[in-house]
Amino acid sequence: MLLVWHPLHSQQSSPGCIGCRKKGKLLMSASTAPLYALLRWVDPGTGQRLERLAPLPVTLGRATGSTIPLNSQGVSRQHAQIERAADGSVIVTDRNSSNGTLLDGQRITRSVLREGSSLQIGPFVISVTFWPPAPQAQGAIQAGPPPRLWAVPPPLLVRVTDTLTGQQGDMFATPPVMIGSQPDNQIVLPAAAVAPHHAMLFFEQQQVIIIDQSSPTGTFLNAQRIQRAPVGTADTIQIAHYRLTILPLPAPLIGATQAAAVPSPVNPNEATLIFQHDGNTLVPRTSSFHDGNTLVPRAPSQPASPPPTVEAFPPAYFRQPFVSVQQLRSSGLPVTETTYLTIGGGMGSFAWVDHLRIAGVPAEQIISLSPEPKPNSRYTRLCQNSQIPPHERLRSHSESCPDNIWGFPSYGVREIVRSLRKGKIGNALGVAWQLLGEPVFADTYTPRSGDVFAGLDREAARIGWQRMSRMGRARVIRKTDDGRYVIAFTQTNVPPEWRHQFIIARYVHICVGYPGIQLLPDLQDYRERTQDFHSVVNAYEYHEHIYNHLLQRGGTVMIRGRGIVASRIIQRLYEVRQHNPNVRILHLMRAPVTHGHRHGYARRKVENQWEFEPFNWPKSCWGGTYLIKMEKADDQTRDQWINDWGGTTTARRKDWRRIIRTGLREGWYQQGFGNVKRLERTPNGQLAMLVQGIQPGQPENWLFTDFIIDCTGLEHGLECHALLQDLVTHHQLSLNPKGRLKVTNDFEVIGMGNGDGHVYAAGIMTLGGPHAAQDSFLGVQYSALRSVDALAAMHAPGVHRINGFHSLRQWFRWVRGVQP
C-alpha cells in the first residue's frame, strides 16, 4: 500500500498537472477551504464528554461507517447528514430516520444549520460549531476575501519523524490538520497503531491546539497523554512511533504568504516522500511522478543524513549464523526470556496461544508480539473497510469458532439460543432451518462479524491475552548459541530508550498474515503517477468517501475482481442506489468464465460470470478427504490441487444473486471484459480507461468512470514481508512451489530447528504446504492444534495433549468462562 505524507510539490508544475492535485490542499484559497464541523456531546450511556472535528459532509447514524457513529437504538443507521450547500450555507438533512432529527427543539427534514445550534438525534444532544467560523450570513464564505496563496491562517510547518527507521520529512499543512492512518488525512501516518483519524491540529485564538480524536493508542505531548492541549514549537507530539514537531516558519516564507508568488520552499528533489507499508516496517520505495509532460523516475527520498538518535539495530553480530546469548545480555538493551513466543499477534497467533493455554501452559510462559493491541484489530479493520460492519455476516462456517477450539457450541447454535432468550422465535427458526438445510435447501449459515469479535474478546480475557501481549514489531529472528531463538524487535508503546529490545524463546510461532494490500498493476501505476488516492482505492482501504459522494451526487463505479469482496462492495453500492438511482456499476473482468473449476468429478457452479461455493475452499479442505490427501501429497501435487480448488469465488446467496440479475436486466450493472491499456484523469475529474478487447483484433474502447474499487485482494508474496524475507535469506530456507515457507505436516519451519528449539509457522505464508485453507479461522486453528500436538509429543514444558477427558474438562471450563 502506498501512502504519502503530503508535502509541497515543486512549484514549477503547471496548474493542470495531473501529479499536483495535492497542491490544492496546501495552496488553498479561502473560498475553497474545507469547512469543518466541531461537534460536542455527552454520551448518554457513560456520561463521557465527547468532541469530534470533521470536514463536511458529516454523516451521523448508528452505522459504523458514519462519520459520527451514534450507538443507540433510538438512532437510525443513516440518521442525518450535515453538508455544505452550493450557496455556502450549511444544511442538516434528516435521512428518513425512524425517530426524526430535532434542530433547536424543532423536528426538521432539511434546514440551515447555524453556528451554535443544537441537534437532537435519539438520546444524543449535539452542539455544532464550525471551523473556520461559520458565515454570519449565507454566502459569506463565497464572498470572502479575494483568493490568497495561503489559506488563512498561515500553514504549519510540521516535521514528521519515524522513530523506527529514522526517516524524517518536513511538510506544510493547512489547519485544521487531520492526522491518521487513512489516506484522506493531511498527515498520513501509515501504521496499525495509528487510528484512521487519530488527532487534529487547529488554530484557536492564535494558538495551535491538538485534539486527540479518542484514539485507542493515544496522543502524547511531551510524553504526557493528552485529550486537548496547546502546542508550541518547543513541544513534541508522539503518535505511535511517529514524532511530530512544529517548526517555526522560515523567514522567507512568512513574507511569501503575503506575496504574489511563493518560491519553492523545499528542494523539489526531496518534495515527495513515499512509503510502502509492508506490514512490518516502512521502507522507502522508488517512485515516479508526473512533471509536466514527461515521467521522471525518482530515487527514493532519504533524509540527507540519518538522525543521530537512530543507532544500528539489530546489532552487527546478528549477521553471524548464531547469536551469543552472553553478547545479548551485555548489550545494555532489555532482554526478555520466555518459553513460547508467537510473532504476528493476529488471528493465527491467537489460535496457537489459545491451544497452548488449553494444553496447560501458563500465561507467564507465553509472549505474543504484535503491532496491534487486539488479536482481531487488523481483521476487524479489513472487514469494516470491505463492507462487513458488525451486523453483517462473515463468509465463515458456523463451526469455525476462533474463540472455541472445539467449534462447539457453534455460532449457529449460539445464535439460536440468544434469539430464543430475546423472544425472537422467527430468527431462531430461520437459523435452525439454515443449519439443517444448508447448502441444498437453504443458503449456508454464516455468523455475524460482531458476534465473532465479541466472542474473541471474551476468550482473550479468559486466557489472559493482555498479560501475554507485547506491542512491537519483530525485525529479525536468529538462532542462539544455546539452542533457542532471539527476536530483535522494536516496542512501540514505551519511552525511546527502551524501544529496541530482544526476546529469547525456546519455541517460536510465526503467523504474520498478509503483508499488505495489493493493487492491480495498472491501478498501482496510476496512483504512483498521480497520487490520486481518492478515485482509485482498494476495497480493503478506507473508502467511505466514495459512498458519500454517490449518495449525494451519483456516479459510476468500476469494480475489478470477482470474489467475495467484490460481491460485498456491489451489495453496498446497491444499497446506496436505493437512495440515489444515479449510481452505475461497471464490472471489468479479464475474460468471461464459461465453466467452473473442476476437481475429479466435482465442478463448481457459475452464474452470470460469478463462480459459487459456500466458502473460499471446498469444505473438505478443513476436514475430511481433501485435508487428509493434502497431507500425504508431495509439493507438486499440492500446488496443482491448490490451483484446482482456489480461484476467486463468492457465496451463492439468494438475495445477492437477485441484485446481480436485476442490475443486469435494468442496465445499472454492466459487465465488460478486456485488458487495461491506459488509465488517465480527464479534465473534468473523471477517470478514463482504455481497454483492449480479449479477442485479437477487437477494438480498443475508452471507459469513463468516477471511481475504481480494486477488489482483487490482499498481497501475499513472502518477498513483501521484511521479517520473512530476512528469515529466508539469512537461514537459507527453501520455499515451497508457491514461494512460501516450507513446513512439515506439524507446521514446523523446515531448516529452522536449533537443538531443543523449534519454529512453527501458520497462515497464508505457508500456502502450498500441508493445508490449503490456512487463510481461515479453522485453518489456523488446525495448524495450531498440529503444532501443539507436536510440542506435547516432545514433552515441551507444560503442554499436555488436548484429548479425551483433559479436553472435556477444558471444554467445561470454557462453558463456565474460567481460565484454562
Added chain:
Amino acid sequence: MTPTLWGRWQNRFFLLGTFGLLVTLLYGFIYQNYTTPLAVLGYVFLFGLGWDIIYQAIVHLRWDGDWPTSFQIAAGVLEGVWVWVLVHYIGLPYVDKNLPLRQFIPHYGTVWLVIFIITQGPLRALLPRWRYYGGKWF
C-alpha cells in the same frame, strides 16, 4: 461434517456400540425383549457398512466433498426403511417378521436421534481432532 469412509465406519462402530447400545438396552427393558432390538441394532450396523460406501461415492461427486446435514437426515430415514422392509417382507434372523412399526420406529428413531445430536457437537468436546480427520476416532 465432511466424513471419510474410514471415519464413517469408526463412527458407526463406536457410536452404535456405546450410545446406540445403551438406548437399545433401554428399549429391551421396556419391550421385555432384548433379542429383537439388539438384532435390529446389529443389522443397522452391518448394512450401514455398505451404505457408507455409497454415501462416500456421493461425497466425491460434490464440489465441497461434504455431507450436508440434510443428507445425514435423509440417510437415517433410508437406512431405517431398508431394515424394516427387509425384516417385514423378507425376514432376518433373530427378528420377528411381525415386528410392529410402533416398536421399531421409537427404538430406531431414538438411537438415530441420540447419535445425530452427539455428532453435531458434543463429541468434539471429547475428541477435538475428530472433525478434522473425517470422523476418525483413532
